[in-house]
Amino acid sequence: MAKEINLVPDVKGEMIKTLKLRNLIFFLCLVVAIASVGITALFGLIAAGQQVAISSKEDTIKSLSQKINSYTDLKDFLTIRDQLGKIQSLTSQKQVLSRTFNILSALIPTGADTITISELNVDLSEKQPTFSFDAQANAGKEPFIDYNVLDAFKKSMQFMNYDYGSYVDKEGNKIPAYCIIESGSDGATFNDPNNGLYAYWTIDAEGCNNKESKGYSTEEYDGANVVKIWRTPQYKEWYKENPTEGQPSINLSGKISNVAHFESSCITYTGDDSKSSADPEWNEENTCKLVPNGTEGIKITDSSNGRGSDNSLVLRFSAKITFNPEVYKFTNTHMLAIAPSGRRNVTDSYVQVQAMFGERAADCAKDDATCNTTTNEGENNG
Numbered sequence: 001m002a003k004e005i006n007l008v009p010d011v012k013g014e015m016i017k018t019l020k021l022r023n024l025i026f027f028l029c030l031v032v033a034i035a036s037v038g039i040t041a042l043f044g045l046i047a048a049g050q051q052v053a054i055s056s057k058e059d060t061i062k063s064l065s066q067k068i069n070s071y072t073d074l075k076d077f078l079t080i081r082d083q084l085g086k087i088q089s090l091t092s093q094k095q096v097l098s099r100t101f102n103i104l105s106a107l108i109p110t111g112a113d114t115i116t117i118s119e120l121n122v123d124l125s126e127k128q129p130t131f132s133f134d135a136q137a138n139a140g141k142e143p144f145i146d147y148n149v150l151d152a153f154k155k156s157m158q159f160m161n162y163d164y165g166s167y168v169d170k171e172g173n174k175i176p177a178y179c180i181i182e183s184g185s186d187g188a189t190f191n192d193p194n195n196g197l198y199a200y201w202t203i204d205a206e207g208c209n210n211k212e213s214k215g216y217s218t219e220e221y222d223g224a225n226v227v228k229i230w231r232t233p234q235y236k237e238w239y240k241e242n243p244t245e246g247q248p249s250i251n252l253s254g255k256i257s258n259v260a261h262f263e264s265s266c267i268t269y270t271g272d273d274s275k276s277s278a279d280p281e282w283n284e285e286n287t288c289k290l291v292p293n294g295t296e297g298i299k300i301t302d303s304s305n306g307r308g309s310d311n312s313l314v315l316r317f318s319a320k321i322t323f324n325p326e327v328y329k330f331t332n333t334h335m336l337a338i339a340p341s342g343r344r345n346v347t348d349s350y351v352q353v354q355a356m357f358g359e360r361a362a363d364c365a366k367d368d369a370t371c372n373t374t375t376n377e378g379e380n381n382g
Helices: 010-069 074-093 099-107 147-159 350-355 369-373
Strands: 114-123 130-138 161-163 165-168 196-201 218-221 224-230 261-264 267-272 281-286 298-307 313-322 336-338
Touching: 099 130, 099 336, 099 350, 114 147, 130 147, 147 298, 147 313, 224 261, 298 369
Parallel strands: none
Antiparallel strands: 114 130, 130 313, 161 336, 165 261, 196 224, 218 224, 267 281, 298 313
16 A cells, blocks of 8 residues: 655745735736726716806806896896895884874774864884873863863773784685775775675776685675675674585584685674573673773873863863774784774774864963863873
8 A cells, every 4th residue: 555755844834825825915916906996997987077067067057147147137136136025024013103093993992982183193113002182182171171081081092902813704815905996985994884894896807706615795896896795794694503515604603604704803792692692692701902001001191171272271282192002013914903892993094083183272371260170070190
């Protein structure tokens, strides 16, 4: 039996293994080097492509910039664009001074006890709008100079309210404010003595009608085709214990459906059918106060006896009233000032407002014993 004899020393064998390992490492390094060169070349190509693309875009930007700058109306365009961007902000800050007349119609009492304004200053520059005015109070009966008139006027401030909101169609879609007519040619708000306030919707005017809305009863007003919309809920006509589908209705929570109506932002309506009467008792709650601080919102700065333009005895006084800023905001549409309940119906008739102003009362003459000695009744809250 033949035997193999290993004539290679152990050291030589270890050297051979080391050489094989060196060759393997060298090969791997060569492969890595070649791959690195390839990746570097690839990155170089990408960078070169990006540079070409960037240069192309820069040329395009320069070309467009030159073209834009060549427009002669560019400055005007940029100014208009800047102003358009500010419209929403400007609108939210806009105030409607003409609402002063509506406020006056609710503020100044008429009847036996009258107050006539001789000078009025409206200040909308502060956080809360203010009226500063000189006026004269006339009790309408002897002794004419009566602090009770002024006292009642001051105490009425806590009962002054306002209301605003939106008119909506029977589907609940808001009707643009320019489509609504709320007052006649004399400036008086439309008011039915038996059914309350209403307005007209110019349904055929451009932008005033949802074409899918049908089934409205129309009438003619001032040459236009209009729909009458009640601002005051019509409880008897709208409330039904079992309402008919598609017919106007109001439930005991005050939700109105299937009829064009006014959605108030201030007044909530609730009905109570727990009593024995056939019809529910309806309650209207207004949370919007015209003079937020009530009697503290009016300051009587001066008062004295005087003679009116007809030589009648009157009580002259100066006052300052602070109002809720929400009343004058342009974004609060269909604004209406509301006098204390039971005093009188509120309108903003130009004729009525005109009658609230008059000539300033004259001081009591030194030889006018009646004017100087007449006792003033009531409490002087000056």
